[in-house]
Amino acid sequence: MPARKEETVRAVENAAAASFPIDGAVGLGVDIVEIARMKKILERTPSFARKVFSCEECCYCEDTAAPEVHFATRFAAKEAVVKALGTGFTRGIGVRDIEVKRSSKGRPYVVLSGRAKQIAQEMGVRELPISLSYTHTDAVACALAITEDSRKAAEERVDQKAELAKRFKEARAMLDEIDALAGGATGDVAAADGEEALA
Secondary structure: OOHHHHHHHHHHHHHHHHHOOOOOOEEEEEEEEEHHHHHHHHHHOOOHHHHHOOHHHHHHHHOOOOHHHHHHHHHHHHHHHHHHHOOOOOOOOOHHHEEEEEOOOOOEEEEEOHHHHHHHHHHOEEEOOEEEEEOOOEEEEEEEEEEHHHHHHHHHHHHHHHHHHHHHHHHHHHHHHHHHHHHHHHHHHHHHHHHHHHO
């Protein structure tokens, strides 16, 4: 991957890491794959697809007008997932342990198996949403490893928002009362000024 793209991926990962203050509760992975490079790999090594992708992934990609785009996107997703888990392809995780599927509405999702599934369970990962996209030159994927701790933290943030909304309503009610009292006093002053003007 060219240095500029690596810098972009690192910048996105760093920005996302900064927005999730709970260490280890949410993992973010982002990866970019050059579509032309994937096309060359597929042409040079036809067995690559069967070694890296499941039969279902291969069938889906090969049934499209531009298979290299979809293979590149799915490869980026596999990389993004291991980055979100914080493992890379180590600790016994293989590329086929991560499979990208599509829901009936076309939404991509990940199915883990083997060592990837084990490690995700050990980490307490409850959800692993992904987002896939591509341009005419690059495929990109983003994955989030969401743990039970991050869900609890999100609930607490929601509770904090509810508490803030409650306090805002209380403050607003006090301001309305002050306004009403001030309005009455202002009206009395205006009436008194009017009386003096008449005298």
